């Protein structure tokens with residue numbers, strides 16, 4: 001049987017970071033990746049968390065928000081349920097990880113100002129890709145460079161190699177996988193690092209979130225890569241204790257598959273970051289302060305609604321305001337987003353979307369979106385009265401977002417809760433060692449990335465308020481896992 005020092009399950013950001021780090025310490029590494037290509041959902045992002053990085057130092061931001069501040073912030077937000085040493089290790093490693101990636105040729109940009117809804121401190125380091133600049137999918141560039149480094153330092157990476165089982169042996173572990181031809185293969189390793197990502201497509205694990213989420217029913221997937229939960233399942237089989245489990249919810253998944261081009265993308269961007277107007281649920285009632293700046297807060301409120309569904313509603317006057325002046329708030333993607341919604345509605349409806357509605361009357365709108373007309377009218381009446389006096393008597397939304405709905409045409413957009421993926425499932429310590437019952441360490445077993453991200457699982461809003469903390473966790477704990485596994489197998 002083939003024997004390796006370390007086998008890594010999954011080649012996303014966590015797995016590749018672990019591979020490079022373990023090789024840098026001289027350990028022999030085999031990475032098994034089930035898909036045809038490396039990267040997992042890590043190729044779809046924009047950037048990652050760091051604090052006291054040289055970028056922040058250059059702007060004196062390290063004095064405004066220090067490592068200690070970040071540590072305190074995380075522990076405060078997780079009510080000290082999170083293992084404090086995990087927060088400390090994460091925060092302390094983060095600046096070095098930026099330089100480690102820069103050394104591979106990755107370029108980062110710190111944004112000029114806080115630009116993401118809910119971002120409280122400037123922790124997001126956005127990948128500035130030579131091919132596509134900054135924005136969605138820029139982390140594909142980071143993955144390219146990390147993968148190239150992994151190969152150049154001698155890590156062996158096998159794609160189309162899906163791990164099906166991991167068994168404990170006297171030597172360490174026996175890993176079973178199927179290769180590209182469908183043949184079953186076995187490799188043994190002294191240590192295993194599980195970096196197999198999330199579990200959103202696994203109904204059993206989804207139930208463990210305790211939130212009643214059903215993929216494609218009350219929550220949509222923002223990514224198109226199946227998250228099977230194999231890593232969590234196999235770690236549990238080896239005795240790993242469950243840990244916090246949550247989804248990386250976002251209020252903004254449209255569940256739409258209309259053709260994305262420069263124009264239609266702008267409508268999506270607009271809704272993503274800049275739509276704090278009237279929202280109603282399927283019963284026709286308001287349910288949230290639509291102007292909340294943390295997407296997770298909005299998402300949590302949406303998750304409580306029937307089918308995780310809601311409608312964004314506005315009238316002709318607000319539509320004209322968006323066309324001439326732009327929306328009231330925006331993410332950095334949408335700075336120049338003075339758009340003609342009529343034109344864009346035409347395009348997305350032509351493109352096959354069933355989620356965009358226009359009507360000459362509230363009755364007609366209620367009929368189209370199948371919301372009880374009398375409730376909708378009552379909701380709008382109260383909302384308009386609040387707008388008139390500039391005070392949201394229900395949820396205290398900021399005055400500047402109070403725009404009445406009173407002038408035809410009326411517009412509605414149906415939206416669903418969405419999720420970038422899942423977090424948590426495998427309990428680890430600050431060395432990324434997997435924990436069993438009674439705080440026992442499972443020797444030679446490590447985990448990192450989404451499948452072990454108990455930090456975000458304990459407070460998903462950290463995704464925004466310490467922006468970049470999902471990819472940040474994957475990179476930093478991937479490195480930590482690789483380094484510690486290398487020490488374990490070489491000493």
Ligand SMILES: Cc1cc2nc3c(=O)[nH]c(=O)nc-3n(C[C@H](O)[C@H](O)[C@H](O)COP(=O)(O)OP(=O)(O)OC[C@H]3O[C@@H](n4cnc5c(N)ncnc54)[C@H](O)[C@@H]3O)c2cc1C
Nearest residue numbers: 010012014034040041042045046163197449450468470471
């Ligand atoms: C659209 C989108 C945008 C995002 N933007 C950001 C952002 O800007 N900043 C941020 O911090 N976070 C962002 N996130 C979240 C972030 O992408 C994830 O938290 C992070 O990529 C997780 O990395 P990972 O290595 O743990 O998992 P993944 O990247 O999912 O890698 C896991 C790998 O394991 C493989 N695998 C699974 N099962 C097996 C098996 N049985 N055998 C072998 N291999 C297996 C998978 O194929 C996959 O390649 C975003 C997510 C999405 C979907």
